[in-house]
Amino acid sequence: MRSTDRKPGARAQAPSMADVAAVAGVSHQTVSRVLNAPKTVRPDTRERVQSAIEQLGYRRNSSARALRTRRTRLIGVVNPGEARFGPANTTMAIEEAARVAGYATTLAVMRDSQAATVEAALEFFLGLGVDGIVVIAPVTQVAAAANELAGSLPVVMVTAGLRPTSKLRVVGVDQELGAYRATRHLIELGHREIIHVSGPNNWFDARSRIVGWRRALTEAGLEVPPIVPGGWDPVDGFAAARGMIADGRVPSSVFAANDLLALGMMRAFHAEGIRVPEDVSVVGFDDTEGAGYYEPPLTTVRQPFAAVGHRAIEVLLGVIEGESVPSDPIAPEVVVRESSGPPREGAP
Known part of the structure; x- marks a missing residue:
């Protein structure tokens, strides 16, 4: 008929x-x-x-194709349960890149690396028949879990500052380079005192940004001052700046580990009549949505999340097919705005 x-x-x-x-x-x-x-x-x-x-x-017909090829064209994505800018944007970028490549994704949240948590995630993925797994591992606990998963399925880990192993591929933004470039930007403006307000110590991104900041200062022959412990939230930046003000040691410039820290610091400086950038230059990291509308607009480091998502999927599909795909860290870029400028007259 x-x-x-x-x-x-x-x-x-x-x-x-x-x-x-x-x-x-x-x-x-x-x-x-x-x-x-x-x-x-x-x-x-x-x-x-x-x-x-x-x-x-x-x-x-995905079902028929799966029966014929023994492939489901399904990729498991492990998220640490973080809704913060970096992990959230990385998750979206991976989903988009997988879809473009003809794959669907399924998400599992893994907040720790306890054996029971890892086993539950693995059983979940094995039950669905995923072809491979991408693990977003900004913190040490989730990275440990990725090593456990890698023994059973093709795994790519999205993180910073870790080297790949024989069973685990690593993809990510070169956080150290981003921090190095941010610090170099301040050095080239003439700053000789550059304080770093750090992120949480159990985050790989925060650790790598410290390394990049130190490297830039050391190469320039400048003193490496003590790190100011921070976090990821505006309240942490606000507290760090208030501490500087109370101690009477506001530097000529600050490199904050993320944009929200920078926002909190600028709020504290403004409340005390300390001008940005005339009295203190402030540089952040991430180029979060709205960073260009801070007062003043924030100089920051933009992370190429879309490129990370595509690289993670390319590398994972290479592992699945038994091919070697380059997984070098992806370079971020400094976005110069109005929060950074030359040091004030008489600044150290």
Whole structure:
């Protein structure tokens, strides 16, 4: 029976790959290559197939494909339960990159590396038949869990400051380089006193940013002052700045471990009539949404989260296929705005 001759009320049969091939004037195998390895098909042929797919409204049958290839095209993503800017944006970037590559994602939250937590996550992923796992591991506890998971499935860890192993690939932003560039920016403005207000010590990002700050100061022959312990929230930055003010030692410049710390510090400085950047320059990290609308607009380090998501998926698919894909850290960039300027006259 032709599709135009079907009985009233009968469900239309979904177009098949063979239907697409017939409309495009190509073989079934060519359609498959366009869907799974488009770069191997000539552009003109690829366009004909894609046009036929759109014309027919063809959709791939994921269940049938999974039975045939023993692949589910499903990727597990482990999140540490952090809704903060970095982990949240990394999670979204990974989901988007996976979808572009033809994979779906499923999320498991792992707040610690206890054996029971790791086992529960692994059983969850094994039950779904995921092809591999991406672990977002900003803190030491989750990184330890990633090593446990890597013995059972292909695993890529998104973190900073760790080296890959034979069973675990590592992808991430070069946090040390970002901190180094932020500090160099202040040095090139003429600052010789650059205080660092740090993030939590159990975060790899915070540790790497300390290393980059120290390296820049050491290379410039400048004194490396004591770290001011902070956190990730504006209240932490506010408290750090209030402590400086109370001690009568407001520096000519501050590199804060993230933008929210910088925001809290600028609020404290403003309350005491200390001008930014005339009296003290402030640089943050992350380029969070709205950083350009602080008063003054914040100089900060922008992280390429979309690039991290794509790199994580590329590396994971390489592991699944038994191929080696480069996983070098991705460089961030300094975004210069109005919160940083030359040191005040007479500043050390």
